[in-house]
Amino acid sequence: MSKSMTGYGRGEAQGLSKQFTVEIKSVNHRYLEVFIRQPRQYAMLEENIRRFVQKFIQRGRVDIFIKVEELGEQKPEIKVDKEIAVAYYESLKDLADNLQISPDINVFQLVSLPEVIKLEEVEEDLEQVWQILQKALIQGLEQLVEMRKTEGESLKNDLLKRIDLLQKLSEQIYQRSPLVVEEYRQKLQNRIKELLTDYELDEQRLNQEIVYFADKSNITEEIIRLRSHFQQFTKSMALDEPVGRKLDFLVQEMNREMNTIGSKANDMEIGQLVVEGKSELEKIREQVQNIE
Numbered sequence: 001m002s003k004s005m006t007g008y009g010r011g012e013a014q015g016l017s018k019q020f021t022v023e024i025k026s027v028n029h030r031y032l033e034v035f036i037r038q039p040r041q042y043a044m045l046e047e048n049i050r051r052f053v054q055k056f057i058q059r060g061r062v063d064i065f066i067k068v069e070e071l072g073e074q075k076p077e078i079k080v081d082k083e084i085a086v087a088y089y090e091s092l093k094d095l096a097d098n099l100q101i102s103p104d105i106n107v108f109q110l111v112s113l114p115e116v117i118k119l120e121e122v123e124e125d126l127e128q129v130w131q132i133l134q135k136a137l138i139q140g141l142e143q144l145v146e147m148r149k150t151e152g153e154s155l156k157n158d159l160l161k162r163i164d165l166l167q168k169l170s171e172q173i174y175q176r177s178p179l180v181v182e183e184y185r186q187k188l189q190n191r192i193k194e195l196l197t198d199y200e201l202d203e204q205r206l207n208q209e210i211v212y213f214a215d216k217s218n219i220t221e222e223i224i225r226l227r228s229h230f231q232q233f234t235k236s237m238a239l240d241e242p243v244g245r246k247l248d249f250l251v252q253e254m255n256r257e258m259n260t261i262g263s264k265a266n267d268m269e270i271g272q273l274v275v276e277g278k279s280e281l282e283k284i285r286e287q288v289q290n291i292e
Contacts, residue, residue, distance in 0.1 A: 002237050003292040004151035005029065005060035005244070011139025015132035016124065019069040022136040024144050028290045029061040038066035045130055052134065056141040058242040059292045064140075066133070079118045085110050148292065155287055156237050159247075162284050166254070167230050169277045173261060173270050174223045180267040217264050222257045229254050244291035251285045 005028040013020045034050050053062055088110055096103035111117050233250050236243045258281065262274035 001149055001240055002152040002156045002243065003145070003148040004155055004290050005148065005292050006151060006290060007144040007147035009140035009142065009144030009147065011136035011141075011143070013132050013135035013139075014071065016128060017070065017072045018132075019071055020133050020136045021067040021069070022133070022140040023065040023067075024062060024137075024140040026057065026060040026062045026144060026148070029059065032057060032059055032062070034062045034064065036064045036066070038064075039068050041124065042066070042068075042126070042129060042133075044126055045133065048130055049133075049137065052137055053141065056145055057292075059244060066136075077119070080111070081116055081118065085113075085116045088113050088116065152291065155291060159284060159287055160234065160237060162280050162287075163230055163233055166277055166280055166284075167227075169273050169280070170223055170226050170230075173219070173265070173273050173277075176267065176270055176273070177217070177219055177265065180217060180265060180270065217266050219261045219264055222261045222264075226254060226257045229257070242292045244288060247288045247291055248285070251281060251288055255281050255285075 005026060007024075007026050009024045011022045011024075032054065034053050036046055036049055038046075049064065053064070089105060092105055093103045229250050233247060233254075236246050236250070255278065258274055258277050262271055262278075265271065265274070
């Protein structure tokens with residue numbers, strides 16, 4: 001199934017007293033590029049996220065926005081530096097002995113001294129965070145892929161209609177090409193008769209000129225290659241894998257054949273058909289740019 005490279009997905013997951021919300025947007029790009037915006041404390045998870053995205057998406061620019069909300073009050077961790085407390089106590093006791101006063105020191109006085117008690121944020125286990133974040137990512141990526149599939153199916157239908165039109169145009173060109181030679185023969189004969197009224201027409205020389213013109217304007221090879229490109233394009237659209245680059249290449253080759261036909265045919269009617277075909281090819285090229 002052909003997929004578009006444009007899509008959007010959103011996922012949520014809860015755990016560790018937090019709400020994880022993931023929003024994912026993708027647009028067309030030649031390769032896969034992933035840009036992540038998330039809280040700085042989760043920067044170490046960025047490579048995990050990139051590898052995870054690659055399981056779902058092969059091409060496109062992907063922007064991921066991760067929002068984390070606290071569901072409850074986060075209590076800081078209280079740490080007591082016992083070594084500093086003991087040092088304070090020994091120093092105060094020594095000071096009291098030197099001053100010959102009673103060292104009336106209690107624990108509440110000690111903990112009020114600088115650096116004895118510290119409030120530290122609880123360090124999160126990134127492995128646990130990753131397990132929860134994955135759930136939100138899966139939801140968002142599945143929604144994104146589903147949207148890309150839906151739009152891809154719409155693009156596929158439109159592209160196949162345009163390819164069918166191109167096939168009809170190319171067949172019209174092919175049917176017209178033998179008539180071009182015959183019309184050239186007739187025009188040449190009439191022109192020669194007008195210019196050489198007193199001379200007999202040299203049929204052998206005329207036939208040589210016609211053969212030369214027919215060979216120079218022959219477009220059979222180009223039509224055959226076009227038919228092959230049309231078949232490859234149609235078959236590629238049915239594959240369940242990224243085909244955007246292949247389709248882009250085929251469109252370039254179709255355009256090349258059309259240009260050659262236009263330059264060789266030397267016929268106004270074929271020229272008009274070629275212009276119409278190139279117009280369709282340009283529309284196809286624009287659409288193909290968004291196929292994964």
